[in-house]
Amino acid sequence: MNKEKVIVAEGLTKRFGDFVAVDHISFEVSKSEIFGFLGANGAGKTTAMRMLCGLSIPTSGKALVAGYDVFKDTDNIKNSIGYMSQKFSLYEDLTIRENIRFYGGIYGLTKKQIQDKTSYLVDHLHLQNHQNSLVKSLPLGWKQKLAFSVAIVHDPAIVFLDEPTGGVDPVTRREFWELIYDASERGITIFVTTHYMDEAEYCNRVSIMVDGRIEALDTPKALKINYDSASMDEVFLKLARKAVRGE
Amino acid sequence: MKQFFAFVKKEFYHIWRDKRTLFILLGMPITQIIIFGFALTNEVKNSKMAILDFSKDVSSHELIQKISSSKYFDVSNVLTRYDEVEPLFKKGKIKVVLVIPQQFSNELLHANQTKLQLICDASDPNVANTIVNYATAIIKDFQNTIVQDQKLPYRIETEVRMMYNPELKGAYSFVPGVMALILMLTCAMMTSIAIVKEKEMGTMEVILVSPLKPFRVVLAKAVPYMLLSMVNVITILLLSVYVLDVPISGNLSLLISESLLFTITSLALGLLISSITDSQQVAMLISLMGLFLPTTVFSGYMFPIENMPLPLQIMSNIVPAKWYYYIVKTIMIKGLGFTYVWKETLILIGMTVVLFAFSIKNFKTRLA
Amino acid sequence: MAAVIVENISKKYQVEKTKVTALNGISFEVAKGELFGIVGPDGAGKTSLFRILTTLLLADAGAARVEGYDVVKDYKEIRKTVGYMPGKFSLYQDLSVEENLDFFATIFNTSISENYDLIKDIYQQIEPFKKRRAGKLSGGMKQKLALCCALIHKPSVLFLDEPTTGVDAVSRKEFWEMLQRLKLQGISILVSTPYMDEASLCDRVALMENGKILAIDKPSIINSKFSKPLWAVQSNNMFALLKSLKNWEAVSSCYSFGEFYHVVMKSEEKGSREIEEFLMKNQFQEIVIKQIDANIEDSFMALMHTSNE
Numbered sequence: 001m002n003k004e005k006v007i008v009a010e011g012l013t014k015r016f017g018d019f020v021a022v023d024h025i026s027f028e029v030s031k032s033e034i035f036g037f038l039g040a041n042g043a044g045k046t047t048a049m050r051m052l053c054g055l056s057i058p059t060s061g062k063a064l065v066a067g068y069d070v071f072k073d074t075d076n077i078k079n080s081i082g083y084m085s086q087k088f089s090l091y092e093d094l095t096i097r098e099n100i101r102f103y104g105g106i107y108g109l110t111k112k113q114i115q116d117k118t119s120y121l122v123d124h125l126h127l128q129n130h131q132n133s134l135v136k137s138l139p140l141g142w143k144q145k146l147a148f149s150v151a152i153v154h155d156p157a158i159v160f161l162d163e164p165t166g167g168v169d170p171v172t173r174r175e176f177w178e179l180i181y182d183a184s185e186r187g188i189t190i191f192v193t194t195h196y197m198d199e200a201e202y203c204n205r206v207s208i209m210v211d212g213r214i215e216a217l218d219t220p221k222a223l224k225i226n227y228d229s230a231s232m233d234e235v236f237l238k239l240a241r242k243a244v245r246g247e
Numbered sequence: 248m249k250q251f252f253a254f255v256k257k258e259f260y261h262i263w264r265d266k267r268t269l270f271i272l273l274g275m276p277i278t279q280i281i282i283f284g285f286a287l288t289n290e291v292k293n294s295k296m297a298i299l300d301f302s303k304d305v306s307s308h309e310l311i312q313k314i315s316s317s318k319y320f321d322v323s324n325v326l327t328r329y330d331e332v333e334p335l336f337k338k339g340k341i342k343v344v345l346v347i348p349q350q351f352s353n354e355l356l357h358a359n360q361t362k363l364q365l366i367c368d369a370s371d372p373n374v375a376n377t378i379v380n381y382a383t384a385i386i387k388d389f390q391n392t393i394v395q396d397q398k399l400p401y402r403i404e405t406e407v408r409m410m411y412n413p414e415l416k417g418a419y420s421f422v423p424g425v426m427a428l429i430l431m432l433t434c435a436m437m438t439s440i441a442i443v444k445e446k447e448m449g450t451m452e453v454i455l456v457s458p459l460k461p462f463r464v465v466l467a468k469a470v471p472y473m474l475l476s477m478v479n480v481i482t483i484l485l486l487s488v489y490v491l492d493v494p495i496s497g498n499l500s501l502l503i504s505e506s507l508l509f510t511i512t513s514l515a516l517g518l519l520i521s522s523i524t525d526s527q528q529v530a531m532l533i534s535l536m537g538l539f540l541p542t543t544v545f546s547g548y549m550f551p552i553e554n555m556p557l558p559l560q561i562m563s564n565i566v567p568a569k570w571y572y573y574i575v576k577t578i579m580i581k582g583l584g585f586t587y588v589w590k591e592t593l594i595l596i597g598m599t600v601v602l603f604a605f606s607i608k609n610f611k612t613r614l615a
Numbered sequence: 616m617a618a619v620i621v622e623n624i625s626k627k628y629q630v631e632k633t634k635v636t637a638l639n640g641i642s643f644e645v646a647k648g649e650l651f652g653i654v655g656p657d658g659a660g661k662t663s664l665f666r667i668l669t670t671l672l673l674a675d676a677g678a679a680r681v682e683g684y685d686v687v688k689d690y691k692e693i694r695k696t697v698g699y700m701p702g703k704f705s706l707y708q709d710l711s712v713e714e715n716l717d718f719f720a721t722i723f724n725t726s727i728s729e730n731y732d733l734i735k736d737i738y739q740q741i742e743p744f745k746k747r748r749a750g751k752l753s754g755g756m757k758q759k760l761a762l763c764c765a766l767i768h769k770p771s772v773l774f775l776d777e778p779t780t781g782v783d784a785v786s787r788k789e790f791w792e793m794l795q796r797l798k799l800q801g802i803s804i805l806v807s808t809p810y811m812d813e814a815s816l817c818d819r820v821a822l823m824e825n826g827k828i829l830a831i832d833k834p835s836i837i838n839s840k841f842s843k844p845l846w847a848v849q850s851n852n853m854f855a856l857l858k859s860l861k862n863w864e865a866v867s868s869c870y871s872f873g874e875f876y877h878v879v880m881k882s883e884e885k886g887s888r889e890i891e892e893f894l895m896k897n898q899f900q901e902i903v904i905k906q907i908d909a910n911i912e913d914s915f916m917a918l919m920h921t922s923n924e
Contacts, residue, residue: 042753202873233812240785452705
């Protein structure tokens with residue numbers, strides 16, 4: 001495995017009053033790794049992800065994302081990451097081209113770069129006949145693939161994916177993962193959450209959060225052996241059932 | 248019926264738990280009354296007046312005395328020549344000049360006839376109009392005292408009487424206006440938003456798939472806002488009587504019943520709005536543009552309708568607030584009875600029926 | 616008599632200037648007391664179908680009956696007899712758990728105590744929080760409350776539109792266990808889901824895609840109809856393996872499934888020996904190849920493939 005660390009978290013903690021949403025989590029993610037970030041609803045996934053994206057200042061602990069401190073360098077973090085979620089991705093009332101141009105623009109790409117990227121993406125995703133149609137007229141699967149491509153349009157060090165494949169049909173879901181592998185081969189680190197346990201198997205390593213703590217972190221294979229389970233689904237259920245707190 | 252009351256109860260929970268909106272709803276009439284009553288008054292007080300007195304006799308002194316002692320005028324300049332007048336106006340130092348001719352006393356007392364000139368800065372015609380009215384009223388009063396003293400049978404008739412509002416208090420005309428505005432807003436806007444919110448939240452979907460009659464749902468949503476509006480009416484009336492000293496000259500129960508009628512009209516408008524849109528934002532925009540604006544412009548309490556161009560005058564007739572404003576003014580200020588407002592009441596009832604018919608026809612028992 | 620009968624239902628939507636087909640001539644029946652699943656991705660037409668059956672939408676063509684009542688003519692009767700849980704959480708967020716339940720009981724002309732037996736099982740799990748506002752509940756608890764509200768009037772048919780979407784694996788499992796128990800009470804249940812793995816928990820399923828039904832049957836029967844041999848393949852470098860297999864002209868389809876790829880060959884004569892030879896030739900190591908039975912996702916993708924041709 002490549003040794004260059006892209007995310008280093010040590011004792012990262014976030015409290016809201018008395019409630020400890022994220023409780024001293026420590027982990028490292030290497031360059032071009034596909035890192036699965038699992039947990040039941042309310043386990044603290046979203047809060048942890050927000051801190052790593054520089055959207056929320058941790059209460060205590062340390063974390064470096066792409067070499068930048070999550071306490072001080074949030075602006076630099078935002079420039080070196082991409083983000084995509086099921087809920088927020090593209091502007092529905094803009095066309096495909098307009099969306100790419102917009103996101104390229106906010107990440108400071110030059111006109112030339114945007115043009116090159118646009119034609120590359122349109123080709124790569126087979127959207128030639130749709131490049132000037134509004135995003136809302138596309139099927140969900142296409143939207144999600146496009147959203148992912150747009151999230152990495154500026155070649156970020158890391159891309160955060162928050163349940164990117166929810167509701168997508170099985171074939172497109174797999175095509176989506178091929179895009180993820182592709183990005184990882186190009187050196188982009190992938191940090192992904194999902195509710196589909198079979199997708200957890202596609203990750204290089206998986207962490208499972210329970211009640212704000214990382215309860216397990218290893219390769220899918222090792223996790224299955226350690227927890228004496230046939231699938232990641234079983235591993236997840238065994239761990240998540242231990243949860244005491246609700247959302 | 249039990250279902251209906253359960254729904255009304257739920258509506259009260261919504262309103263009660265959204266403290267911020269509740270605060271605005273109940274606070275709005277109070278702030279409006281206070282703003283209009285004290286800050287935005289139409290009254291013109293302490294207008295600067297210059298005097299050009301060519302006669303300088305006993306009567307002219309008395310007249311000037313009388314004018315400067317009133318709270319409406321401040322005699323700031325005493326002039327001697329006509330050509331001093333214009334520069335003063337140009338500098339904006341004065342609003343009005345009173346010109347008293349030579350031989351004022353003589354003519355008044357012996358020829359029984361004299362002429363005074365009022366020169367007024369009419370760049371703001373409303374203010375000019377008020378000033379002239381005030382001045383005329385004072386001069387009239389002055390004339391009356393002389394006439395009484397001299398017991399002379401002959402005098403000039405320039406009848407200007409400030410009816411129903413002898414002190415020309417601004418509050419009189421805006422209290423009915425604020426009532427129209429507040430009722431329109433709480434009833435129409437809030438009802439439409441409350442209904443559209445159910446569509447937006449998806450709860451309408453569940454409610455529709457229940458034995459509850461859809462139109463009853465909508466009525467149940469309207470009831471709390473109707474009650475809230477009546478609370479507002481009472482707040483406004485109390486404030487106007489005890490804070491602004493505007494008395495209710497007419498029959499209180501008639502006034503309340505007419506307000507209830509107007510509440511129902513506004514409600515019907517709210518239902519209509521909710522039936523044509525699915526988003527709270529749009530409902531709010533339509534309410535503001537389609538109700539608030541016409542109510543302020545066309546009810547007649549801000550801008551006199553008689554001064555508008557004919558097409559706008561005709562248009563003002565379809566604004567329910569205009570009729571309600573007229574009714575409230577007649578009952579509350581003039582102290583007249585139902586016989587004077589039955590036509591306007593009938594118009595409001597007609598409008599309500601038509602609006603309800605429309606919204607019932609438009610109401611969907613299904614989605615989309 | 617069947618609980619739900621759907622005959623040739625079609626529905627189109629106007630989106631911008633184009634017409635989008637939501638449902639394209641759908642027909643099926645749900646027997647009384649059956650747990651019937653409608654499985655398909657977003658945009659398959661599941662929500663439109665549920666809205667037509669719950670009388671919220673009118674179909675462009677076709678007919679449907681719920682408990683013998685026509686969805687157009689007898690919509691009032693249907694609204695008295697069915698329970699519906701829409702895809703989006705549709706309760707009053709500013710009312711407490713208890714107030715929500717009480718409200719829905721009253722508008723259905725009943726009371727919590729009258730049908731308490733039916734919901735007891737589920738309600739007891741959220742009862743400790745009954746004074747809490749619904750908006751402050753966790754995803755799993757919201758879902759349980761919504762189910763209670765949909766059940767409070769003892770409906771004979773229950774429509775659940777994507778009840779498990781966005782809910783974590785633990786809550787999903789619990790939810791399906793609740794449905795199994797409700798089934799025992801004799802309630803017919805129609806449930807839609809985008810999660811293929813949930814199909815196996817239904818008595819029968821309709822696989823839907825693009826407004827059409829790809830297959831309707833017991834999940835096991837649908838899987839047994841998967842005609843070609845299916846191979847699970849694994850090696851050291853998985854992503855390179857995927858590329859190689861996809862580029863091999865002998866392969867008909869290759870999809871990832873957890874730690875394996877599921878491979879279908881074009882010719883049934885080619886089997887594990889040919890695949891192994893090919894992989895060895897391409898320098899793959901730690902090769903695992905075994906023949907497996909198709910699961911519902913394999914079937915779904917195969918059916919998608921044939922229907923698109």
